[in-house]
Structure formats: C-alpha cells, structure tokens
Amino acid sequence: MRTTFIALVALLGLCSAAVLQHKLIFRESQKIQMMRRGEWGAYVQHKEALRDANPAVYANVPQNVNDYGDFEYLGNITIGTPPQPFLVVLDTGSANLWVPGPNCDGSCVGKRIFDSQKSTTFQIDGKPWSIQYGSGNAKGYLGQDTVAFGAATEKQLPVPKTTFGIATHISADFKSDAAEGILGLAFTSLAVDHVVPPLINAINQGILDQPIFTVWLEHKGSANNVGGGVFTYGALDTTNCGDIIAYQPLSSATYYQFVASGFKLGSYSITKNYQVISDTGTSFIGGPKAVIAGLADALGATYHSDDQSYYLPCATAKGTLDVTIGSNVYSIKPVNYIVDVGMGDTCIFAAFAFNNFGFGPSWILGDPFIRQYCNVHDIGQQRMGFAPSLQAST
Numbered sequence: 001m002r003t004t005f006i007a008l009v010a011l012l013g014l015c016s017a018a019v020l021q022h023k024l025i026f027r028e029s030q031k032i033q034m035m036r037r038g039e040w041g042a043y044v045q046h047k048e049a050l051r052d053a054n055p056a057v058y059a060n061v062p063q064n065v066n067d068y069g070d071f072e073y074l075g076n077i078t079i080g081t082p083p084q085p086f087l088v089v090l091d092t093g094s095a096n097l098w099v100p101g102p103n104c105d106g107s108c109v110g111k112r113i114f115d116s117q118k119s120t121t122f123q124i125d126g127k128p129w130s131i132q133y134g135s136g137n138a139k140g141y142l143g144q145d146t147v148a149f150g151a152a153t154e155k156q157l158p159v160p161k162t163t164f165g166i167a168t169h170i171s172a173d174f175k176s177d178a179a180e181g182i183l184g185l186a187f188t189s190l191a192v193d194h195v196v197p198p199l200i201n202a203i204n205q206g207i208l209d210q211p212i213f214t215v216w217l218e219h220k221g222s223a224n225n226v227g228g229g230v231f232t233y234g235a236l237d238t239t240n241c242g243d244i245i246a247y248q249p250l251s252s253a254t255y256y257q258f259v260a261s262g263f264k265l266g267s268y269s270i271t272k273n274y275q276v277i278s279d280t281g282t283s284f285i286g287g288p289k290a291v292i293a294g295l296a297d298a299l300g301a302t303y304h305s306d307d308q309s310y311y312l313p314c315a316t317a318k319g320t321l322d323v324t325i326g327s328n329v330y331s332i333k334p335v336n337y338i339v340d341v342g343m344g345d346t347c348i349f350a351a352f353a354f355n356n357f358g359f360g361p362s363w364i365l366g367d368p369f370i371r372q373y374c375n376v377h378d379i380g381q382q383r384m385g386f387a388p389s390l391q392a393s394t
C-alpha cells in the first residue's frame with residue numbers, strides 16, 4: 001500500500017513538471033511601422049517634449065528600456081476560470097503582467113478586458129500599481145488568478161495564484177496597438193511593487209521541468225501577424241536552436257544582465273567591459289552614443305537628428321556586428337541588424353544611442369541579437385546560454 005502511494009506521488013510529481021512551447025506572433029514594432037509611414041520623427045519629438053515638460057515623472061525612466069514602441073513579439077495567454085483570452089507582449093526586459101480591466105477609461109477602447117466577476121478562481125488584492133512608459137503610464141490595481149501561457153485552444157501552462165495588474169488606464173501609444181497588455185519575464189526584483197512575475201511564480205511552485213526558458217525569435221522581415229518564433233518554458237529548444245556555445249553568469253538578476261567585453265563592425269572596434277541586457281521587448285540594439293556612432297560610421301550610415309536614426313543605402317556591403325561575451329564572439333548578420341523600412345534604396349541601422357544616465361545597463365541587446373542567437377534564460381543557475389538559431393535565413 002505504502003509503495004503504491006509513493007509510486008503514485010512520484011508519478012504525479014512527474015506529470016506536474018511541465019514544458020510548454022509557446023508560439024509567438026510577430027508584427028513590426030510601432031517604431032518601424034511609424035518609420036515606414038514617415039511618422040517616427042514627429043513621435044520622437046513628441047516623447048522628448050513630454051520628458052522636458054515632466055522631468056520628475058520621467059527621471060527614473062531610462063530612455064528606450066521598456067519603451068512601448070519597441071515591442072514586436074506577442075503571445076496568447078488566458079486569465080481566470082473559465083479562461084479569458086488576451087494577446088500580450090512577451091517582454092524579457094520587464095517583470096510585470098497587466099491587462100485591461102473593466103474600470104478602464106477610454107484609453108482601453110477596442111481591447112478585451114478582464115472581467116473578474118466571471119472568474120471562479122479570482123481573488124482581489126486591490127493594491128494600486130503604475131508603470132511609466134516613454135509616452136505616458138499604465139496604472140490600475142492588483143488581483144490574483146490563474147494565468148495560463150498559450151491560447152485556450154492549444155496546450156497551456158497554467159500558473160495558479162498569479163498576481164497581475166488590472167488596468168484602469170493605459171499609456172497613450174498603447175491604444176492603437178493590437179497588444180492588450182504586457183507580460184514581463186524578468187526577475188521579481190525588477191518588478192514594480194515586487195509582484196512575483198508569472199513565470200517566476202511557476203518556478204517557485206515547481207511547475208516547470210527545469211527553472212529555465214529558451215527564446216527563439218524568428219526573422220520575419222516586414223510580414224505582420226505571422227508566426228514569429230517560440231518561447232520554451234522549462235526546457236531547451238532543440239528544434240530551433242543548435243548546441244549551446246557558452247553560458248555567461250548574470251551580473252545582476254533583475255534584467256537578464258551580464259558583461260559583454262567588446263563590440264566590432266568593419267574597421268571599428270572597442271574593447272571594454274559593459275553591463276548589457278538581453279531584451280525581447282526592444283526591437284533594436286541600444287548602446288553608448290559614441291560607440292553606436294562609431295559602428296554606424298564603419299557601416300557608412302548617416303545620423304538623422306530629427307528622428308534619431310541611422311540611414312544607409314540598402315545595397316552597401318556589410319560585415320557582421322560582433323559582440324564578445326566571455327571568451328566567445330557572437331556575430332550578428334546584416335539580415336538581423338539592417339531594417340528595410342520601405343524607403344526605396346534607404347535602409348535603417350537597427351541601433352540607437354542609449355543614455356543610461358550612469359546607472360543600470362549600458363547596452364540593450366534587443367531582437368537583432370536574439371534573432372541570431374537563441375537565448376537560454378537559466379533562472380535557477382542565474383546565467384544566460386547562447387546557441388545558434390537554426391532558422392535558415394539567419
């Protein structure tokens with residue numbers, strides 16, 4: 001009897017350890033869409049005006065980290081019992097989940113809202129939360145419910161008792177976007193109000209097979225609302241990623257932050273230890289102004305101050321953008337760091353000067369880097385693993 005019981009417990013233990021392959025949806029970032037429509041310059045000016053007019057509000061908002069216009073990779077989740085569906089940004093550069101709520105003002109029009117009264121597993125928390133973005137804030141109150149990664153029609157990863165934000169107001173530039181909320185995948189220490197993020201909550205409850213998740217971002221060009229890669233929670237992704245080249249210890253478990261020791265493109269190179277973060281929520285690569293200018297120069301790209309972007313002829317021969325991490329050099333191919341924004345023969349260098357005001361990371365390795373290399377977020381051992389993406393066109 002006792003052995004049967006132990007065997008049963010062991011069996012249940014095995015069954016409860018989960019792996020989920022969460023398919024992503026890609027659509028061009030608002031930033032690239034605005035560039036395509038010739039509206040990006042005006043938007044940049046608008047954001048600068050907001051910053052200048054409200055210095056206290058924006059003082060602690062690093063430019064471009066967590067900037068709304070940068071999101072490209074979305075995923076389906078459900079919240080509650082029975083499940084209510086949402087399309088959210090899967091963002092490794094932040095750590096809170098929020099979706100629109102029933103008391104949301106006009107800013108949420110057109111989006112699905114979470115109706116807690118229709119969920120039998122909902123528990124109110126009620127504490128207020130607020131997150132500042134580049135062009136306004138999102139705010140609301142907290143609640144707790146089952147959050148499941150994946151769409152209700154697919155295999156899901158349910159995480160019971162997950163605390164999340166129910167928005168009563170969302171940032172202005174969220175309104176026009178297909179995404180309904182943001183799901184942050186970074187550490188609790190980065191989360192506003194230190195609310196435990198959904199995936200960390202899953203790990204804390206022993207729901208995942210291994211305390212890791214692997215990100216494979218597909219290169220999609222300008223196609224929209226198409227499959228865009230896979231997040232694998234609880235395991236490596238051996239289908240879309242090659243063998244791990246190396247692991248790099250996290251220097252800070254807030255963001256997925258580590259040290260990179262050099263950057264090189266053509267005739268330009270710099271060797272220096274930099275704090276960098278991997279961030280699926282940033283569509284470009286951000287770095288110190290002088291270094292970005294050096295890289296752009298080596299590429300023959302010219303800076304346009306009105307929209308703070310680097311333009312170059314699409315046809316120029318380009319080498320790889322090389323990033324040294326530990327004892328390895330990771331080479332990003334032009335297909336991943338040059339964006340054709342539909343301006344004839346003119347393309348954009350997917351990089352921006354990023355001022356961290358002397359604190360936090362000084363580089364953001366955004367989607368161009370992650371499309372080239374699968375990123376293994378080893379939360380248990382606080383390290384990042386990098387593996388080649390097996391997508392043919394990268």
Ligand SMILES: *[C@@H]1O[C@H](CO)[C@@H](O)[C@H](O)[C@H]1NC(C)=O
Nearest residue numbers: 075076086087151152153154
């Ligand atoms: C994911 O959500 C989008 C938007 O609501 C929907 O069109 C799509 O069918 C969903 N995917 C799945 C697999 O249900």
